[in-house]
Amino acid sequence: MSAFTSLRPSLGLARTAAQASRGFSSSASRSVARMIITGRLAAEPELQATASGQDVLRYAVGTSYGSKDNRQTSWFRVASFLPEGAQRDFIMSLPKGTLVYLEGDASMRTYEDADGKKHSALNIVQRSLEVLSRPPPTEEQ
Numbered sequence: 001m002s003a004f005t006s007l008r009p010s011l012g013l014a015r016t017a018a019q020a021s022r023g024f025s026s027s028a029s030r031s032v033a034r035m036i037i038t039g040r041l042a043a044e045p046e047l048q049a050t051a052s053g054q055d056v057l058r059y060a061v062g063t064s065y066g067s068k069d070n071r072q073t074s075w076f077r078v079a080s081f082l083p084e085g086a087q088r089d090f091i092m093s094l095p096k097g098t099l100v101y102l103e104g105d106a107s108m109r110t111y112e113d114a115d116g117k118k119h120s121a122l123n124i125v126q127r128s129l130e131v132l133s134r135p136p137p138t139e140e141q
Contacts (some may be wrong), residue, residue: 038099
């Protein structure tokens with residue numbers, strides 16, 4: 001029992017030192033909501049310009065769950081601010097129905113429409129995107 005008692009004070013100091021070191025960060029403190037979505041592209045991604053002239057790649061990903069008789073689908077709108085280059089061109093070339101794995105930062109936005117009705121929207125900004133499988137070719141392609 002004396003060995004246990006002699007270790008206790010040193011454990012307390014170690015715990016205090018660990019807590020103190022966790023409190024330091026060189027980056028600003030902020031909350032982050034990260035989402036991971038595995039689903040299919042609703043349509044081919046589109047390149048649009050923002051009001052400030054910055055290019056934004058927009059697309060939607062659909063996820064489904066439930067049995068065939070009671071299938072539910074959720075749609076997620078995604079924005080990507082990739083610069084011109086191979087990555088952006090690759091994403092723009094993906095056809096509707098491509099199965100993707102997406103990681104992104106999420107935020108909620110509330111707004112009022114022209115009729116005064118309040119709406120909420122989930123905004124997702126792409127961090128990374130991986131293609132899991134492409135849809136089978138159709139006769140049109």
